Amino acid sequence: MSRTEVEMAFLESALEQVLESRAADVPRSDDRRRNASSRRAFAPIAAALAVAVVGAIWALGTDEFPAGEHASPGSEQTFDPDFKSLVSPSSLDELRAFLQRVDRAQARVNLARLREGVTVPLRVVGEPDAPVLELPWSTVEREALLAAFVDDDASQGYVADGSHQDLPNRVEFALGDGRYFALDVVFVASSGQWIIGSGRVGMRFAHDLDAWLARIHAAAEPLARSKGVFHPAMLPFEASTNLPTSLRLHEFARSDLSALGSLASATRLDLRYSPGLHDGSVVRAGELASLRELKLDAHRTHGDLLRAVADAAPRLTTLLLLPRDQAYWSVSASGGGSRETRTEFELDALSRWPGLQHLATTFGELDAKDLSVVCGLRELRTWSASGCRLRDGIGRVERLASLEELYLQDCEGLRDRDFAAIAKCASLQRLDLAGSRNAAISAESVRALAASESLHRLDLSGWFRREAADQASAWPPAWRGAIESLLGSSSLRWLALVGCDALTLDDVRLVAATGSLDVVVLGDNGPLDIDVASSVLLDARPGMTVIID
Amino acid sequence: MPQNASSPSTVTLSDDFARRHRVGVFRFLRFLGASPDLADDLCQEVFLVMVRQPPEDRGDAAVAGWLRRTAKHLLVSRLRTLRRGLEQASDADLDAVFVRYAGPLGDDGSYLDALSDCVERLDVRAKRLLHLRYTENRSRTEIADRLRLEVEGVKSSLRRTKAKLRACVERRLSS
Numbered sequence: 001m002s003r004t005e006v007e008m009a010f011l012e013s014a015l016e017q018v019l020e021s022r023a024a025d026v027p028r029s030d031d032r033r034r035n036a037s038s039r040r041a042f043a044p045i046a047a048a049l050a051v052a053v054v055g056a057i058w059a060l061g062t063d064e065f066p067a068g069e070h071a072s073p074g075s076e077q078t079f080d081p082d083f084k085s086l087v088s089p090s091s092l093d094e095l096r097a098f099l100q101r102v103d104r105a106q107a108r109v110n111l112a113r114l115r116e117g118v119t120v121p122l123r124v125v126g127e128p129d130a131p132v133l134e135l136p137w138s139t140v141e142r143e144a145l146l147a148a149f150v151d152d153d154a155s156q157g158y159v160a161d162g163s164h165q166d167l168p169n170r171v172e173f174a175l176g177d178g179r180y181f182a183l184d185v186v187f188v189a190s191s192g193q194w195i196i197g198s199g200r201v202g203m204r205f206a207h208d209l210d211a212w213l214a215r216i217h218a219a220a221e222p223l224a225r226s227k228g229v230f231h232p233a234m235l236p237f238e239a240s241t242n243l244p245t246s247l248r249l250h251e252f253a254r255s256d257l258s259a260l261g262s263l264a265s266a267t268r269l270d271l272r273y274s275p276g277l278h279d280g281s282v283v284r285a286g287e288l289a290s291l292r293e294l295k296l297d298a299h300r301t302h303g304d305l306l307r308a309v310a311d312a313a314p315r316l317t318t319l320l321l322l323p324r325d326q327a328y329w330s331v332s333a334s335g336g337g338s339r340e341t342r343t344e345f346e347l348d349a350l351s352r353w354p355g356l357q358h359l360a361t362t363f364g365e366l367d368a369k370d371l372s373v374v375c376g377l378r379e380l381r382t383w384s385a386s387g388c389r390l391r392d393g394i395g396r397v398e399r400l401a402s403l404e405e406l407y408l409q410d411c412e413g414l415r416d417r418d419f420a421a422i423a424k425c426a427s428l429q430r431l432d433l434a435g436s437r438n439a440a441i442s443a444e445s446v447r448a449l450a451a452s453e454s455l456h457r458l459d460l461s462g463w464f465r466r467e468a469a470d471q472a473s474a475w476p477p478a479w480r481g482a483i484e485s486l487l488g489s490s491s492l493r494w495l496a497l498v499g500c501d502a503l504t505l506d507d508v509r510l511v512a513a514t515g516s517l518d519v520v521v522l523g524d525n526g527p528l529d530i531d532v533a534s535s536v537l538l539d540a541r542p543g544m545t546v547i548i549d
Numbered sequence: 550m551p552q553n554a555s556s557p558s559t560v561t562l563s564d565d566f567a568r569r570h571r572v573g574v575f576r577f578l579r580f581l582g583a584s585p586d587l588a589d590d591l592c593q594e595v596f597l598v599m600v601r602q603p604p605e606d607r608g609d610a611a612v613a614g615w616l617r618r619t620a621k622h623l624l625v626s627r628l629r630t631l632r633r634g635l636e637q638a639s640d641a642d643l644d645a646v647f648v649r650y651a652g653p654l655g656d657d658g659s660y661l662d663a664l665s666d667c668v669e670r671l672d673v674r675a676k677r678l679l680h681l682r683y684t685e686n687r688s689r690t691e692i693a694d695r696l697r698l699e700v701e702g703v704k705s706s707l708r709r710t711k712a713k714l715r716a717c718v719e720r721r722l723s724s
Contacts, residue, residue, distance in 0.1 A: 006638050006646045011664070011715050012683070013580040013632065014650075018665045019684045020585070466697075501697055526697055530673050 272297040272324050293318035298363045298387075303346025310352035318358040321345065323387075342389055347373045355379050357402075363387040371395030378402065386432070389413050398424035409459070410435040419445035423452040434461035434496065443482035450485040457494040458486075459521075464500035464507075466526065475507055483507075487515035494519040501526025508533045512540035521547040559603035560612055562596055569609065570616055571596075573655020577617045577647055581624055582632030591627070595620050610653040614644060617655070659722065667717035675710045682707060 269288070272295050288294075291313035296305070298321040309316070321343075342363050347370040350356065356377050361370075366388050374383065375396045382405040385394075390413035397403070398421045406422065408414065409432050419441075422431065431449070437460075449455065464475060475483060486492065487510070495517055497503060503525045511520060520537055522530055534546045560566065574595050578588035595616055604615045618640065621631075630636060635643065650660040668676065674696070681687040681695060689703045698706070 003642055003646065005634055006642050007650075008711060008715065009632050009635050009638075010580055010646050010650055011711060011718070013576075013582075014661055014664050015668070015679060015711075015714070016683045017576075017579060018661060018668055019679060021665075499695075524677075524695055 269294050271295065272322065288313040289315065291316055293320070293358075295320045295322060297321075298323050298361075299343055301343060301345060303344075303349065306345070306347070306349035307352075310349045314352070315355075316353050317355055319350070319353070319356060320358070320360040321364065322360050322362055342387075345370060350374060351376060353377075358382040360384040360386075360407075361388065365389050365391065368392040368395060371397075375399045381405070381427075383407070384409075386410055390418075394418040394421060397421050398426075401426050403428055405430040407432040408436050409433070412436075412438065414438065414445075415440050416442055416445050416448070419448040420451075423448050423450075423455075425452070425454075427454055428452060429454055430457040431455055432459040433463070434459045434498070437463040437465075443476075443478040446479070446482040447485050450482075450489050452489070453491055455489070456491050458492060459496040460500070461496050461498035461521075462500065464497070464502045466502045475502070480507075480510070484510065484514060487511065487517070490516055493517060494521075496521035497525070498523040499525070501528075503528050503533075505529075505533065505536065508536050509540075512537045512544075517541070517544060519545045519547065523548050558606050560599065560606045561603065562600050567596065569654060569656070570613060573613055573651065574616050574620050576651055576655050578620050578624055580632070580647055580651075581621060581635060581643070582628070582630070583624055587624075587627065591620055591623050594623050598623070613654045617644060617647070660718065663718045663721040664714065666721065667714050670717070671710065671713075675706070675713075678703070678706055678710060 269291060288309075292315060294309065294313060294316055296309075296319075301321050342365045345361055345364045345366070347361065347366075350359070350373045354377065357379050359374065359377065359380055359382065361374070362384055364370075364385075364387075366374075366385060368391070371390075371392065372395060374380070377400065379402055380400050381402050383400070383403060384407035386407045386409035388408075388411050390411055393413060393415050394408070397406070397418075403425050404427050406425070406428060411433075414433075414436055422428065446460075449458070464479070487495075492515055495511070497511075498521055501524065503522075505528065508528070511517065522528075522533060525533070530548055534548070537544055537546050571592055574592050575588050578591050579585070583591060598619050599616070604612060606612065621640070621643070625631065647655060651657050668679065671679070678692065678696065681692045687695070689700050689707075692698070692703045693700045696703070
């Protein structure tokens, strides 16, 4: 390999770094703004989690407990480039005092002087009256390492995958009815002498406390005389050891199903990562009485499960059938969904939740029967059928008088007459049709939408493509007229035309000159010069926002 | 065997040492193909290895070289590979290119600054291309689909853009 090739490789690595920093500085698309906003909102929580775990060691590590969601120790929170916080405390008091003084997410602690002769208080979380035990640090450390190394990818104390963004914003610990408990797993990564990182391994559950304790006893014998987990004092979550109300049961196994019985107080559950729980036999009537929001894997959900959930969780107001790793209503195949494995949901159970307000039935095969059930949900405010094949169109969606947001991204099967029905949704404010254009849809569909008096946000990304439009005149006359009608709507404020590569400057001028848009989203518009297009829009409408996706 | 009284002492990890060398190790790992998270992890491991098997203290540049070799070893152990195209490069070439552009300790940021300026001067389409390739890690096929190009067109566009950037950076560094 030549020196020049090595230099080009260096250029590539530098490019990655430069572009990463730019991406972090300037989120460009609407969704990325939301992501950034979400990250910002989460930052204090993530920091608190990271802070919480430094110095904390958890004496648990058996394969009985399924691994939870994994948090990699992100560079911002676990690495101190300057090693400003490097200490070698000789006692736990000294360590605690140190941790109070510094940013604990950045702390580096040399354990060497602590290992001999120091004991650590051990107590049951959530049971302030339980006896406090003293466990030798060396024993504890061994157990902590077991806990830290549960992941195959972990090495030298690090858990390699996951992201802070995926962490739930709950760190409460709970001891249930004495048999079941949920607790937050934290680890201090240690390699003999050094704490080299820290993070939150995830939420773990156990249903057999005695078996769990037996393992602890065996590991810590003869000193672990009773039940318990421990964490050092002075951690932020000590003050709030309430029952958890929001849980993500990652990799929850069938053998742990009985633990669900202890979750009667949970209000939100995400079971998408729990394949063992996508079975109608796993939940029992009334078992999830407090549950308001449930996420299930769109590719595993079926009628039996929905009917069982309806029995178990009668007060549900939000049901999201989403592919894994999808955080937004508008989903896409690239985000984990698959059109090849669309699911026959059998949505008849939805009628058991007449108060359902938010529903996602993504990547499914929806027929007239399913749509009839959905369109009977009079309280429904948000519905995402993104990624679905609509065998019989969108049905009588106009019956959804409360519907405010409708997501039909990457849908198959929309027809002209569906748009007339959509336009009649009296409360509809947001409509996402990105990627759903097909040959059966004519300009009349867009003209029909112009009749909506409430619609203020419309995504037509991917609709106007070169192969579908007359290149010579950009939008063909019929479409142009329809778009003019739409833009003439006094309610429309936000329009996305990303990926419309037939868009010409004349079309942009039309958009600029017509209507009352506040925001236009462009990007991937083929030969159209985005800078010029932006200028045209901003010159015509100084108050407008142009987002380049 | 008699000890040589003038033999150098071994390096010890200190705040100051970590401050001087961490950025260089991190950047070298990124150069070799590590993701940011992995580079961060391996940085820690490099210092741990150093604590366990401290090298002789023959000056900052020599120690930085030792840290880079250790980093490469750890990365190869972990990934079993390097950035595409670097597998066949000699250690000497890797080190020479890195030191040339990032300085003896790897902490010289002038290359990144120059590159950032050069990227800024690219047209929108080229920036989009780079974004898809290096930020979103899209395949050439995906990029071709997004930008309505042929796959070969993506390949040649990337090659031209990188060549343009390289020339731009060289000009800026030399000036």
